[in-house]
Amino acid sequence: MAPKLTINSTVKLNSGYELPLLGFGVYQTPKQQCLEVCTEALKIGYRHIDSASDYHNQGPSAASVPASGVPRPDVFFTTKVPKRHYPLGYAHTLKLVELALEETKLGYLDLVLIHSPYGGAENRKGAWRALVESVEAGKVRSIGISNYGIHHLEELEQYIAQLEAERGGKGKGGIISVGQWEVHPWLTRPDIVQWCRARGIAVEAYCPIVRGERFGEPKVKALADKYGKTEAQILLRWSLQRGFVPLVKSVTPSRIAENAGLYDFELTEAEVEDITTTDYSPCAWDPTVSPLGN
Ligand SMILES: NC(=O)c1ccc[n+]([C@@H]2O[C@H](COP(=O)([O-])OP(=O)(O)OC[C@H]3O[C@@H](n4cnc5c(N)ncnc54)[C@H](OP(=O)(O)O)[C@@H]3O)[C@@H](O)[C@H]2O)c1
Numbered sequence: 001m002a003p004k005l006t007i008n009s010t011v012k013l014n015s016g017y018e019l020p021l022l023g024f025g026v027y028q029t030p031k032q033q034c035l036e037v038c039t040e041a042l043k044i045g046y047r048h049i050d051s052a053s054d055y056h057n058q059g060p061s062a063a064s065v066p067a068s069g070v071p072r073p074d075v076f077f078t079t080k081v082p083k084r085h086y087p088l089g090y091a092h093t094l095k096l097v098e099l100a101l102e103e104t105k106l107g108y109l110d111l112v113l114i115h116s117p118y119g120g121a122e123n124r125k126g127a128w129r130a131l132v133e134s135v136e137a138g139k140v141r142s143i144g145i146s147n148y149g150i151h152h153l154e155e156l157e158q159y160i161a162q163l164e165a166e167r168g169g170k171g172k173g174g175i176i177s178v179g180q181w182e183v184h185p186w187l188t189r190p191d192i193v194q195w196c197r198a199r200g201i202a203v204e205a206y207c208p209i210v211r212g213e214r215f216g217e218p219k220v221k222a223l224a225d226k227y228g229k230t231e232a233q234i235l236l237r238w239s240l241q242r243g244f245v246p247l248v249k250s251v252t253p254s255r256i257a258e259n260a261g262l263y264d265f266e267l268t269e270a271e272v273e274d275i276t277t278t279d280y281s282p283c284a285w286d287p288t289v290s291p292l293g294n
Contacts, residue, residue: 005021009021015135019142021048021245022236022245022246023050023204023248024256028249031057037253049075050206053079053115054082058100078111083115090126094134101139111177113146118290160176180204182286183239184238202245208235209248223271232259237265240262
């Protein structure tokens, strides 16, 4: 039987590092609120913060680590580089990693993801090579991608093999530790999840509570009533029990606590299945469908 999940549960990444299963997202969290809400989250017990250079708040988010008194090694901090409207590629990615180190003052970054596949093959490959070198330089511990479709993932896998051949063997092309996508019961991405699971890549689920847009769905509501929990908690529990790493965002202290109150109940396997749909219903963007040339 799988061990009972707790707020301290982690998954071991292909890089060898441990990723805490419950993540705290800061997309659209105003810069001036980040220190306060991330400190609150760390005090409650979250140990994983998901930021991005494009969120313009990685500095104040990371400042919560010393402010909370939680030791640096106990916190897993993610940022993402580059996105559509940046000049993508090798040099710019190196620059963004340096900037993230400067802004966060964390000494190293636990995880850096390529935010989306936009930018074309040469830029995607250049960005990946910059991340591989950042790991080798001790600036970044684990690397991965976000919003890649299967065609982008296969391109990356081939590029890793090419780098290994050019740079002297296994591991020299970098290791994909994490992939991040919008995932919830109305967008389960079976093909991508299967691709990742076959390679031991951890799947992070963004918009795990669908930004509240699905509250009131009868099956989820019935489970919330049955367990005396909220619909947000049911959706987060679905995510954890499907083996995902949910990244949930809130600037509201009561909700930050609520979203971590997930460990005193468990859905049955049948209940997890029952709220899973085959819909394709994103609530955010979906770059996975963009062609390789974009
Ligand atoms: N890689 C990517 O492209 C990408 C894209 C989107 C998101 N992400 C990551 O994933 C994280 C989460 O995604 P998200 O922020 O879009 O969606 P989400 O976490 O599903 O939903 C956040 C929204 O739900 C509200 N909320 C939070 N907890 C609640 C609760 N218990 N009850 C009712 N409402 C609640 C929040 O409001 P308040 O804040 O006002 O409380 C906010 O409006 C982001 O912060 C980011 O780190 C990554």
